[in-house]
Amino acid sequence: MASNGNNSHDFEFVSANVPNGLSKINTKPTDPEMCKDDTASTVKVSNLDELHALQRKKASAPTTPRNATNPSTPKSATPRAYVSEEERQKQQMQSVSASLASLTRQSGPQVIKGEPGRKKSPPKTVAAPKLDISDSALKFTHVLYNLSPPELYEQAIKYEKGSFIASTGALATLSGAKTGRSPKDKRVVKEETSKDDLWWGKGSPNIEMDEETFLVNRERAVDYLNSLEKVFVNDQFLNWDPQNRIKVRIISARAYHSLFMHNMCIRPTPEELEDFGTPDFTIYNAGQFPCNRYTHYMSSSTSIDINLKRKEMVILGTQYAGEMKKGLFSLMHYLMPKRGILSLHSGCNMGKAGDVALFFGLSGTGKTTLSTDPNRQLIGDDEHCWSDNGVSNIEGGCYAKCIDLSKEKEPEIWNAIKFGTVLENVVFEEHYRDVDYSDKSVTENTRAAYPIEYIPNVRLPCVGPHPKNIILLSCDAFGVLPPVSKLTHSQTMYHFISGYTALVAGTVDGVKEPTATFSACFGAAFIMLHPTKYAAMLAEKMQQHGATAWLVNTGWSGGSYGIGSRMKLAYTRKIINAIHDGTLLNANYVQTPIFNLSVPTEVNGVPSEILQPQNAWADKKQYDATLKKLAGLFQRNFEVYADYQVGGNSQLTKQILAAGPVLQ
Ligand SMILES: Nc1ncnc2c1ncn2[C@@H]1O[C@H](COP(=O)(O)OP(=O)(O)O)[C@@H](O)[C@H]1O
Ligand SMILES: C=C(OP(=O)(O)O)C(=O)O
Ligand SMILES: [Ca+2]
Ligand SMILES: [Mn+2]
Structure with a gap:
């Protein structure tokens, strides 16, 4: 490979007639189709910096692919006025500087697009007018704007302790002291x-x-x-x-x-x-x-x-x-x-x-x-x-x-x-x-x-028509909720507002009591309005579009945590399949005590004896006691909602209150 900057095939190299009688070597290229090591063309650069610069083509931003026939890209109403690349970059950096502005000093930092340490002479910085001078106003902040995954990998691996490439290519990293939300x-x-x-x-x-x-x-x-x-x-x-x-x-x-x-x-x-x-x-x-x-x-x-x-x-x-x-x-x-x-x-x-x-x-x-x-x-x-x-x-x-x-x-x-x-x-x-x-x-x-x-079978763009099935997932570590039940309209609202699950907190320190979590709308940590606002909207949309709701227990079966076992994922998938393909809608149902849930007698691929939870429990008395305990927890949780109305519909509100568990 020729890489010394000379064009080696411009001249003929002929070895001299040496005393040991080796024959003459002719390196003159004869067949232009043939690639010989010493005839490969060289890169048109004059130094290593230029060579390295060749490696990188002009950038384009990484995007989320979308379906061309149904782009999720709103067309801009007005055609874009021509703006030079330099001007656009300047506007971008002005916008970033404005975002980073100190409100007390009323100025944004001097920002430079790109990595620190890159030669820039003189640096083209962008800054808002300074009203006071502080040390922070004198320095530049480099902005790494919408970097691509490979660029971010390089940054992480070079500068962030605890970042590694795992064998599959993923970037393994640590989130520090906090490993969950606060x-x-x-x-x-x-x-x-x-x-x-x-x-x-x-x-x-x-x-x-x-x-x-x-x-x-x-x-x-x-x-x-x-x-x-x-x-x-x-x-x-x-x-x-x-x-x-x-x-x-x-x-x-x-x-x-x-x-x-x-x-x-x-x-x-x-x-x-x-x-x-x-x-x-x-x-x-x-x-x-x-x-x-x-x-x-x-x-x-x-x-x-x-x-x-x-x-x-x-x-x-x-x-x-x-x-x-x-x-x-x-x-x-x-x-x-x-x-x-x-x-x-x-x-x-x-x-x-x-x-x-x-x-x-x-x-x-x-x-x-x-x-x-x-x-x-x-x-x-x-x-x-x-x-x-x-x-x-x-x-x-x-x-x-x-x-x-x-x-x-x-x-x-x-x-x-x-x-x-x-x-x-x-x-x-x-x-x-x-x-x-x-x-x-x-x-x-x-x-x-x-x-x-x-995920190979993704739908792009990620949109779809109105839902047909609404599946409420609950990981019931008490093991008393059925693997699947069909909900009435008011039961759906009751369970949606309740948002019940019971995970087992620490699985390492031996057996622990499951603790019930009630999280309104199955996401109380994220809602901003009162739960009944979301519930009213859900009720209206479900009725308008005729969706069916189901309660699926992905948690324990055959006993609470410690005695029973987690529902097999394979069974849950069978249940979900039967919901999707419509067979569950036409199944035979029996009612459960206390929670009054409609439970199918058969689901293709799932052992019938687990469909009614009490059948899977060895200790029936224990089952009854646990069921009642959970019902009590539901009732106590729901007390706060008794004073609220769901939407403008007092009839629906009454029905929702009546749709919870009933303890005789
Ligand atoms: N029967 C089951 N149904 C659903 N998930 C199960 C089941 N059994 C075990 N799992 C495990 O429980 C976890 C469910 O977590 P995930 O789907 O990430 O929950 P979410 O997205 O609701 O936070 C996964 O780790 C999954 O493998
Ligand atoms: C990201 C979270 O969501 P989820 O566990 O529902 O996936 C979270 O709760 O921190
Ligand atoms: Ca991508
Ligand atoms: Mn998730």
């Missing part, structure tokens, strides 16, 4: 534009904060981010419904966070990015930096603050990436109902006949696992909207639990864990980097975040 540290600003709409007080996830305190935390986050040499900026979208798309900007300090959001939000096309303009909402993720506990309302070092008026969210003191995704979900739970659109904490998929199913459930109940189904198109695994046009996914990716993940039971998720996927808090063998999915050393909440198109 709902007790979530704050919502009580301000005039939203305070009358929001749900406050007992049971609400919205713990109030005043505007002033928000600004203290915002300033803390912004100053922290600006003190860094570089920040990551993601400009992306939420919601595949083109009419209700939201532009979000995420400013973060870690490549891990940028890649996570790249995967989880909808990725813009290069044209969409050019037209991005001002975001509708901005996240300041300063997760490595704690909040100041002397600040009002701070009860720990972690604070996740949402300000709907300012359209901003600040994260301090937690690096758990799920906080960003679920924070945006809270935002959608405010914005969408205002437009008459129901936001849903549910998975969603669609059969070949166009039949859409929703899977509601709290964390760990099976939304991701069961919506990822080889026989159906995946619309989304966690967050959706239901509008007059049908359903749409809010996100561009999935966030699957990985604990005990197996290739046999969940092949689609297993195969999605490849290059580009973020693997959080997993343990791997240090040399070959094979992940041990059974290892809980870091946390039980190990996760994989991947772009939705990593």
